[in-house]
Amino acid sequence: GENVEQHPSTLSVQEGDSAVIKCTYSDSASNYFPWYKQELGKRPQLIIDIRSNVGEKKDQRIAVTLNKTAKHFSLHITETQPEDSAVYFCAASIETGANNLFFGTGTRLTVIP
C-alpha cells in the first residue's frame, strides 16, 4: 500500500515568518493530496488539497506544491499567526472509488507571538 512520510515532526516559527511542511509518497498512482489541520482535542479539518494535474494551489496564506516526478508535496504557510498553531497532516490517495486516504504522521506547528 501507499506510504506517506512527513517532515518535520515539530516546527516552531516566529509570528509573521513562513512555515513549510514536506511529505513524500511511495505509490506513483496516487493523484489526490489533501492537507488537514487539527487543533488540540478537535477533529482534523481539510484546509487545502491538490490533484496531480496541477503543480501548485493557493488559498490566501496557504499554498501546496506538488512534484509528481519526485513524489513529494509541500504545505507553505506565509505570514504565520498564533492561530495557525496546530498539528498538520498530509495525505495521499488514488482518486477512484472509495478514495482511501493514507496519512503522514503529522507536524506540530507552534507559532511564537
Next chain:
Amino acid sequence: DAGITQSPRHKVTETGTPVTLRCHQTENHRYMYWYRQDPGHGLRLIHYSYGVKDTDKGEVSDGYSVSRSKTEDFLLTLESATSSQTSVYFCAISVGRFPEQYFGPGTRLTVT
C-alpha cells in the same frame, strides 16, 4: 461539520468486553470511513463502506468489524477490546463524486 455525529464521545471499558461505536450522518453520503489516531502514527484507516451492506478492510482492520444497515449509520465493533485498541476513533464521510473527506468529532476510547 458535514452533519456527522459520533457516539459515545468518551468511553472507558475493560479488556475483553465488546464495544460498539456509532457514526451517524444526515446527508446521505455514500462513503463512510473509520480511522484510529495514535501518537506517532497519524490517522490509519480501519474499515470503510461504499454503500449499505458494502464494506471493506483498511490497513489496520484486525480486531475490528463494521456494519452498515442504513445509509446514515456506520457502526464499528471491537468484539473483545484490548489495551492496544485504546485510541481516538474518527469517522469520516465523502460525497463519493469528490474525494474530499470530512471528519466527525471523534470518540476517545480507553481500554483498561
